[in-house]
Amino acid sequence: MASIRFHIAVFSAKCTHLALRLMGRGATTLPGKVAVKVDPKILKKLCSGRDCVTITGTNGKTTTTHMITDIFRNCGYTVVTNVSGANLLSGVTTSMIFGMKEMKKAEKEGKKIICVLETDEAAYGKIACQIMPKVSVVTNLFRDQLDRFGELAHTRELIAKGLDSCEADILLNSDDSLVSELYKGREGRTVFYGLSEESMHYNNVTYPDKSGVLPASSDAEYCTGCKTKYTYTARSFGHLGSFSCSKCGKKRQSPRFFVKYDLSKNPSDEGYELSLCDGGANGDKASAEGVSGLIEKRVKLPIPGMHNFYNSIAAVSACVCMGEKIGDTEGLSFDKCAAALEHVEAAFGRMEKISIGDKKICVLLVKNPVGLDRALSFVAGASDAEGIYMLLNSNIADGKDVSWIWDVDFESKEFPEKVYVSGDRYGDMMLRIVYSGVDRSRIIAKPMEECAELLDQAISDSTPGKCLYILPNYTSMLALRSILVKRYHLKDFWK
């Protein structure tokens, strides 16, 4: 019976997919939804016997998923993965159903298969027991659409529930006090990754951030256990850094996998180089003390921006740990995974530079305060930034409340010469930029209905060789994507 149910579910999903495509629509979640209706346990069946990696957390999920996928592929694996944003039960199920054919083919050819699945933080708690991942990555926890999740502590509980429902090796960001705490009670299967404390400290002191009028709102200044203010010896950005609590002793754990970097060169530039390290049991102390056993690999950062230090090391760590878990330490050695990282290319909305005639645009999806902070900081550092086009919507998928833009430190960021603003909440965004000190006369703000015309204008205003940076939030990015497909005949990104 179960088997028949399963096949009916798969068949229904395929019909739904076909119907949606005939209507010219993206079919990334609805087929899975239909399949789950028919067979509620379908995802468990689809994942059974597979080697799965999951990626969850507030920021960097899509990029890390994408990096892991590319590394495995470059190392000779066949990979099934989900499309960006389709990271709830329905989306993951859809991706697994449509990966069946490829997996069968790979099996026949004797190729190794990995499933790389991005999962929403809230959904992870419920679906980890179905996916039964071998490796689970948690990227970070920042404020994100608070009107949906309530509080960060609650989000972390949901993730913890997911971790306890499976036996995965857990990869945690050592520099995030909210995330790293998840190792408690799961010590035997936790591995940390992060930035080298030495690098963080050195770069902090040598290249301190520009300070604004008022520091950005921080998410985790106080110890969650004993409510004492953390002491930081170094920070990377947001609340990420080397923290410790003077009262209860909670502190950053030394990461096995870490990044050594130097900000005397600009990570906004293409070709920025850094070192990825495996310190083994010595963690990032291995770097400081020159202990043997340290593996260090110099690589070019595949996607620019300092936040991609974290995504890069998370991705390489996940692949190496999977290799150890499934007994392919040769094919997925640290050296090979790190080398494979260099060939990763940016995904749409994640810093991909797109040529439009002799002009260039770059889209940076921004969904929450720290994401926007990182994007503005990136644009401020980009030598080719001539214009910036910001779009802000407040649909349910974006979060109805746009006040989070005020949590971001715009004041310390330099804006490019030309500023364009659109989206349903263009007034709010325009005002935010004006309040940061940008002269009103430099800003062209238009309602969402005119966002396509404004894009035309922004592109035509730009100089060849320079770049127009576009920062949409979620639903405005979807709109932008279809404008780019229709008006500028760019490839269909739904594929």
Next chain:
Amino acid sequence: MDNTEKELRICHMYPDLLNLYGDRGNVLSLIRRAELRGIKAKLVPVSIGDDFNENDFDIVFLGGGQDAEQNVIRKDFVEVKGPKVKEAIENGMVFLCICGGYQMLGKYYQEHDGTKIECLNAIDIYTVGEDVRYIQDTIYEAEFLKENGIAESSLLYGFENHSGRTYLGPTVKPMAKVIEGAGNNGKDGYEGAIYNNVYCTYSHGSFLPKNPRMTDHLLRLALKRRYGEDYELPELSTESEDFARAALLKYKEKGNTAP
């Protein structure tokens, strides 16, 4: 009056803990609309363990936080700083308190299970937590902001996000009438509270940026208190803010039906 010698000292209470939903924007607004008039704005963060002295400040801002963080500050706020804060309020110090900050000035906060959490008892209000959260864009009408009988000048735009229902006692006036949204408790049609120079609201985040006349009202109160009743706050354009307000209104009129 020469404003270059004027100074506005802003106390930002618990900025490292009470900083939810863009509360920071309110402080930026006070600074901006003071500095554009040539008034020097001095911002002082006052957090756990720091002294609070009324004489050091002209205006106090107290925002909202997540429950976990409000629990961290409760003891410091109620027991340590409490007496001095109450005294400052009685002496007419200007306060702007949002959401959690608003609730904490009251007598108590009753949780869903009936547990009463003692608050500062500085103003005669109390709050009862309920399951249904009010999350939406709001519009209020504040009589004290009406200029020359123009209705638009008295409108306050906001965004509410709260599960607490607040009820006012006889010595406290509501800040505004609700035109859209739930307001204090979803029942009596009023929003926020005023007691002496204390202004409280559930409207989060970009409350002052969207409401420059409210910003100016607070600045005027604070500067008159500092420099005397005959102090006059210089005129300042609200063009950018009005543009944002008009855009918001248009968006609301359009009806937000998209997914």
